[in-house]
Amino acid sequence: MSLIKQLTADFFHLLFPECCNACGTRLFYGEKCICIRCLYDLPYTDFHLYPDHPAAKLFWGRLPCQEVMALLYFKKGTKAQNLIHQLKYKGQIDVGFMLGLMIGEKLLSNPSYQKADLIIPVPLHRKKENSRGYNQSKSIADGIAKILQLPVVTGLLIRQTDTFTQTKKSRYSRFENMQSVFKLSKSHILKNQHVLLIDDVITTGATLEACGKILLDSGLNKLSIAAAAYAE
Numbered sequence: 001m002s003l004i005k006q007l008t009a010d011f012f013h014l015l016f017p018e019c020c021n022a023c024g025t026r027l028f029y030g031e032k033c034i035c036i037r038c039l040y041d042l043p044y045t046d047f048h049l050y051p052d053h054p055a056a057k058l059f060w061g062r063l064p065c066q067e068v069m070a071l072l073y074f075k076k077g078t079k080a081q082n083l084i085h086q087l088k089y090k091g092q093i094d095v096g097f098m099l100g101l102m103i104g105e106k107l108l109s110n111p112s113y114q115k116a117d118l119i120i121p122v123p124l125h126r127k128k129e130n131s132r133g134y135n136q137s138k139s140i141a142d143g144i145a146k147i148l149q150l151p152v153v154t155g156l157l158i159r160q161t162d163t164f165t166q167t168k169k170s171r172y173s174r175f176e177n178m179q180s181v182f183k184l185s186k187s188h189i190l191k192n193q194h195v196l197l198i199d200d201v202i203t204t205g206a207t208l209e210a211c212g213k214i215l216l217d218s219g220l221n222k223l224s225i226a227a228a229a230y231a232e
C-alpha cells in the first residue's frame with residue numbers, strides 16, 4: 001500500500017471507525033469485521049475433526065454426502081447469530097467472505113474437501129437477490145474458494161420460487177414442494193464432478209437436501225456440504 005493510500009485509510013478509520021460484527025465494540029486498527037477477542041470466543045463446532053457429528057447425521061438417509069461441515073453453532077442471542085444477522089440483513093458481505101476464509105482454513109486439514117472440483121452456493125430467488133443486492137451464501141463461497149483455490153459456479157443451480165409453504169402438509173408433500181423450488185440450467189457440466197454446496201445456516205436441512213438431490217441427479221461424482229453455522 002502506498003503512503004498516500006495508507007494515510008487515507010488511517011484517516012477514514014479515525015472518522016468512521018468500524019465495529020465488530022459479532023460484539024459491536026470498536027475494532028482496533030488491523031482488525032477486520034470481527035475483533036480478535038470474538039475470533040477466539042466464537043462457538044466453533046470443530047465438525048471438520050470428526051465424521052459423525054450432528055450436522056452430518058441430519059442428512060443420513062436423506063442425502064448421500066461425502067462430507068458435511070458447519071463452522072459455528074447457531075444459537076439465539078449469541079455472537080454467531082449476530083454475525084449471520086449482519087451478513088443477511090445488514091449488507092455486511094465482508095462477514096460472509098471472512099466466515100468463508102475461516103471455513104476454508106479448517107477444510108485444509110481434510111483432503112476430501114481439497115479434492116472437490118467446484119463450489120456452488122445455495123441460490124436465492126432472483127427477486128430476493130435483487131432486493132438484498134447480494135447472495136450471502138455466495139460471499140461465504142468466495143471466501144472458501146480463495147483458500148481452497150476452487151471455482152465458484154453461479155447461475156447453474158436456480159431458485160425458481162421465492163417462498164414455499166410447509167404448514168399442514170405431509171412430509172412427502174413438503175419434500176415435493178421443496179423439490180420444485182430449484183432447477184438446473186445446465187446439468188452436463190456437473191457430470192463426474194465433486195461439488196461443494198454452500199449455505200449460510202443448516203437448520204432443518206430441507207433446502208440443502210433439495211439442492212443436493214437435484215445436483216446428484218445430474219450425475220455428480222460426489223457432493224459435500226459446508227455452512228457458516230449449524231442451528232441445534
Ligand SMILES: [Zn+2]
Nearest residue numbers: 020023035038
Ligand atoms: Zn467482537
